[in-house]
Amino acid sequence: MQRIKKGDTVQVISGNEVGARGEVERVIIAKYVDRFNKVTGNNPNANKVLVRGVNIRKKHQRAVSQTRTQTGIIDKEMPIHISNVMLVCPNCNEAVRVGFKLDGDGKKKRVCKRCQTFID
Numbered sequence: 001m002q003r004i005k006k007g008d009t010v011q012v013i014s015g016n017e018v019g020a021r022g023e024v025e026r027v028i029i030a031k032y033v034d035r036f037n038k039v040t041g042n043n044p045n046a047n048k049v050l051v052r053g054v055n056i057r058k059k060h061q062r063a064v065s066q067t068r069t070q071t072g073i074i075d076k077e078m079p080i081h082i083s084n085v086m087l088v089c090p091n092c093n094e095a096v097r098v099g100f101k102l103d104g105d106g107k108k109k110r111v112c113k114r115c116q117t118f119i120d
Helices: none
Strands: 009-012 019-026 031-032 039-042 048-051 057-060 072-077 085-088 096-100 108-112
Touching: 057 096
Parallel strands: none
Antiparallel strands: 009 019, 009 085, 019 048, 031 039, 057 072, 096 108
């Protein structure tokens, strides 16, 4: 189970965008692949998140053919390493650490470490 999921609100805790908040558009989990293209595990050094409105970079896009619609200098959101963001608790409205607990049905759910409420 992941600590940060698509649709969560996160806050950046290190880098150029410290303190910026945004919604997670995509979580990129990198996998280790052996020489037979078989997945052997996760690569924790390459896990990243794409946050809306945070870490925007300029990309110089040239016109290649009639199919590409955006040309010139475009703004593009770049991924941030997952360790550089913290989940914002919907109850506390603060950046918090995430834990896991079993709820009444025996399902594993995410828990805010500050206020001990279920996030999911």
